[in-house]
Amino acid sequence: MKDFLKFTFASLLGNLIGLVLITTMGIGGLIFLAVMIANQDSGPQVKDKSVLVFDLALSVSDTGPNPSTSEALQELLSEDSPTSIQLRTLVQTIDQASKDDRIVAIYLQGTNTPISTGLANLKEIRQALQRFKDSGKTIIAYDIDWTAPEYYLASVANQVVINPLGSLDIKGLSSQVMFLTGALEKYGIGVQVIRVGKYKAAVEPFLLKKLSPENREQTQKLLGDLWGEWLRTIAPSRKVTPQQLQAFSNTEGILLADKALKGKLVDQVSYGDEVITNFKKMTGESKEKSQQFRQISINSYSKTPEVADNNSGNQNSDNKIAIVYAEGEIVDGSGTSSQIGGDRLAKELRKLRLDEKVKAVVLRVNSPGGSATASEVIGREVQLIRKQKPVIVSMGNYAASGGYWIAMGADQIFAEANTVTGSIGVFGLLFNIQDIASKNGITWDIVKTGKFADIQTNSRPKSPEELARLQSVVNLIYDRFISNVATNRKLTKDQVQEIAQGRVWSGSEAKQLGLVDEIGGLDAAIAFAAKKANLGDDWKLKEPAKPRTLEERILENLAGDNLTKIATPVDPLTREFLRLQEELSM
The missing domain is CATH 3.90.226.10 (2-enoyl-CoA Hydratase; Chain A, domain 1)
Structure with missing residues (x-):
């Protein structure tokens, strides 16, 4: 409720500010706003012995964030951190951090929000994290419940930590398709299909009531390839074999903290405050102080001038x-x-x-x-x-x-x-509503100048x-x-x-x-x-x-x-x- 009120207040305040500026101050008011924003701190301050915090809840895409005007105002007025970042910016940021003497470690901070970042993007991020580790610097990863995509990144860390009541999800990949054919038939929605390609499965939910043999074959092969890559990538980092990982997947699916530790899939079972205490030691801060360890978020660090020039020729x-x-x-x-x-x-x-x-x-x-x-x-x-x-x-x-x-x-x-x-x-996919329309007393008549003039109608098959x-x-x-x-x-x-x-x-x-x-x-x-x-x-x-x-x-x-x-x-x-x-x- 607190977050909802804060977001709503920011939105309303942003709209009011815009309205006041436009109606009372005109262009001068808008220029004032522009100057005010432009005069904000031009860049983040990076202190010595800082930890780069990578919140795994960040959504990573090729093009990065592109907020609407209202969203930009809300972000400006809100205390919330950005929720997305561009893939190349993220990779450049991690690579620059590996060369920055002020950055001593990366903290991979787990999330209870499902990761939306795609598999190939996760691959590039993991490779950047591996380069950071190879530079001699430390990566520590902590979460309560490690999901498979999060663990794909975390497994590269020097230290993978899990909460005592946490779990590790390695049950594998699955694909479940919802079929609408029965509902369409029940309500009188007609479907006709034109296609080339027996594996072109996008039409199947509208025609069939279960997977075709061809679709099942290709889906099984694709999931097997993707899961095999997951196993082969993680296994060397955890000093186990892909076969051992698959055995855990087959027998346990989801491992509780103690079993994950015993299976060498994590390094430590600890609470979040204990991880923070460890980072305080690393950054040279007193344990008695209540503040957080010396840190900078990956989004903030990405705004330093050095990141933009990194790997840019x-x-x-x-x-x-x-x-x-x-x-x-x-x-x-x-x-x-x-x-x-x-x-x-x-x-x-x-x-x-x-x-x-x-x-x-x-x-x-x-x-x-x-x-x-x-x-x-x-x-x-x-x-x-x-x-x-x-x-x-x-x-x-x-x-x-x-x-x-x-x-x-x-x-x-x-x-x-x-x-x-x-x-x-x-x-x-060619839908028509003739059946449901006729059951409800709806009819059509048409006049046309050519045989195919109404070929795009959905009133009939x-x-x-x-x-x-x-x-x-x-x-x-x-x-x-x-x-x-x-x-x-x-x-x-x-x-x-x-x-x-x-x-x-x-x-x-x-x-x-x-x-x-x-x-x-x-x-x-x-x-x-x-x-x-x-x-x-x-x-x-x-x-x-x-x-x-x-x-x-x-x-x-x-x-x-x-x-x-x-x-x-x-x-x-x-x-x-x-x-x-x-x-x-x-």
Whole structure:
């Protein structure tokens, strides 16, 4: 209740301040607010013998936080710490801390909130933590209940501590699918499907009442690959074998604190205050004092100037390697900040292609797919860049279906072993409400000028002729997809057919199949881009523009600035896709 009141008060106060400034002080008031915010402390103070605190509740994404104006005001007025951070910023922060004599240790602070960070991102974070440990510095991890994703990071620590009443979850991975077929039938919602790919399982919850054999096969294989990577990564750090870890998973699932200690999966059973006392000794503070140990949060430390320059090349160079982030569902048009807008991303890539100072482009893809049309628009720009300069893809947690479409044209594709990729297939779900409408006395009548004029209606099922028409377009898209994969990955169409059919693969399997080139993260892709462009050490990184600050947003809104949108030209095939974009998705 206290947090709710604080959040609500901050929101109301922010709205009142904005209203007062706009109505009584106008532009002058807004400029005053901007100056007030800009004059805040320009950077965090890092004291000697500080501990870097990494709260595992932080959500880590490729693009990082992009709060709305109201959220930015609430954050400004609230005492709460930021809840998210950009992956590369986090990795840079940990790497810089390993070289900073003022930082003596990292504290991995567990959380009772489920981690939302994806598996591939966790892999890159863990590698950064390993580098910190290898530098000779200490990592201590503490939690009451260690979940599998948290423990994946914590296992690298010099000391893993668990609460006496805590537990360690190593029961494994599972995937449970909810099927809606029975409910749709009960309430009279009709469903028709057009697809290519027997493994393209997104349609199954609307058609079946249990997993198809093909879907069960691919899901079992994928979960096995991801869990195997978890076991193989953790085992050496804990000085046990993957087989021993699996035995715990099979016999216990969730280990209580004493059993986790006996099994050498944790190093100590202690309370949180005892961990704090240990950090006080490390930072040279008196145990009698009531304050916390000398510390700085990872979000605060990330704002130091040294972090921004870390692993970012030579800042005096005129040669640039540009990073572009493609995170979220792929949609037509510009999309929202949490989506990949086909037109918006294509425009961004086009600017980089025409910028002579940009010598290479790294496209970071973290997407489960989406619109075929938008994927084609983006993929075309990737191909055009490749004709002029190197373009390297770094796959994140997902680069599947449309996510793979936009990636396949790159010079080199990097993925983590636990990236989920592939899913080369196409489907469309066609709903209709004829049955439920007729049961409730609703009818329709129509007048049209052509046979297919009402093909997109949901008032009735599609006719066999209409379904055949839609299926032919799906077939066309799929053939285009596998042909492009074959060309770009130097495979035959028959080879692609064998690994396509909508099947998903782990990054490690995808490398063996020829769908990706290297196992590695974003920094590995950046290093390869520099090598491919023959830049040596003469380059600097060009990151996307940071989200606008609060004062910039307020002033821009007051001025009524609008960005002009430039439509992306489409070829005839894409135009054909557009005609049925409401019916199709990947």
